[in-house]
Amino acid sequence: MGKKTIGDFKSMVANGEKIVWLTAYDYLTAKMQEKAGVDMILIGDSLGMVSLGYDTTFPVTMDDMIRHCQAVRRGAPNTFIVGDMPYMSYQRSDEEAIANAGRFVKEAGADAIKLEGGGAMIASRIRAIQQAGILVMGHIGLTPQFMGQIGGYRAQGRSASAAMKLVKEAKAVEEAGAFGILVEGVPAVVGKAITERAGIPILGIGAGSYTHGQLLIYADMVGMYDNFTPKFVKKYANVGEVLTNAFKEYAEEVRKGQFPNDDEHTYKMSDTEIKEFLGAIDK
Ligand code: KIV
Numbered sequence: 308m309g310k311k312t313i314g315d316f317k318s319m320v321a322n323g324e325k326i327v328w329l330t331a332y333d334y335l336t337a338k339m340q341e342k343a344g345v346d347m348i349l350i351g352d353s354l355g356m357v358s359l360g361y362d363t364t365f366p367v368t369m370d371d372m373i374r375h376c377q378a379v380r381r382g383a384p385n386t387f388i389v390g391d392m393p394y395m396s397y398q399r400s401d402e403e404a405i406a407n408a409g410r411f412v413k414e415a416g417a418d419a420i421k422l423e424g425g426g427a428m429i430a431s432r433i434r435a436i437q438q439a440g441i442l443v444m445g446h447i448g449l450t451p452q453f454m455g456q457i458g459g460y461r462a463q464g465r466s467a468s469a470a471m472k473l474v475k476e477a478k479a480v481e482e483a484g485a486f487g488i489l490v491e492g493v494p495a496v497v498g499k500a501i502t503e504r505a506g507i508p509i510l511g512i513g514a515g516s517y518t519h520g521q522l523l524i525y526a527d528m529v530g531m532y533d534n535f536t537p538k539f540v541k542k543y544a545n546v547g548e549v550l551t552n553a554f555k556e557y558a559e560e561v562r563k564g565q566f567p568n569d570d571e572h573t574y575k576m577s578d579t580e581i582k583e584f585l586g587a588i589d590k
Pocket residue numbers: 330349350351352353354391489491512522524
């Protein structure tokens with residue numbers, strides 16, 4: 308099966324088929340996700356917490372994003388990938404936003420970019436980037452790059468007026484030319500209201516089951532990132548525990564001299580060569 312296009316995503320929406328989306332930050336994970344048949348991969352700026360060990364997404368740079376996006380592209384050559392615009396890569400001007408969005412496509416083979424926010428400035432950036440020929444995914448609701456203004460990492464749209472504001476933002480992002488919108492951390496009723504009124508695919512992360520597709524941060528759903536787990540995450544595996552146990556077992560075997568086993572884990576040498584070698588070594 309070849310790489311999906313926005314036409315395929317529109318058809319999936321029209322046929323009531325859900326779009327499956329996960330984050331990835333490296334070659335191996337991307338390879339497994341492509342093998343699993345994931346429709347879309349996001350190289351999220353959650354890279355900052357998941358792979359680089361920061362407390363927030365703020366320190367993530369364009370160079371960080373490009374390097375990881377390239378690795379994901381190598382692992383998933385046939386999957387639609389979305390590069391996440393990091394903090395201060397698009398906020399300053401339309402020109403800078405176009406240049407940085409272009410880097411994702413030109414240097415890392417991304418199919419689209421994503422940026423956060425729903426105000427007038429963001430509409431201008433979306434319009435500019437999409438006019439430059441690059442597909443843009445919007446992102447509204449819980450938008451970590453606007454953490455200060457939205458009152459921290461917390462659910463959004465929980466009052467009638469806040470929910471109304473999100474419905475308006477979704478419309479503005481769509482009108483600016485986004486090909487899809489990610490809605491994060493809102494009550495299911497708000498996710499549904501936005502989805503029912505949209506003319507483009509609406510993807511959700513913590514926005515209920517009604518959206519046209521779902522996204523999760525892969526490290527959350529396989530039980531690898533345990534610093535903090537949002538309410539909307541379901542754990543499908545406990546990979547963190549599996550890996551930690553493997554590391555412990557390895558450490559124990561090395562310390563006891565049980566690994567490596569020279570019959571199993573070493574390279575062979577013929578008896579003749581061994582004899583010649585041992586005979587010559589101390590002469
Ligand atoms: O950076 C990211 O992974 C994201 C998702 C959390 C929505 O933007």
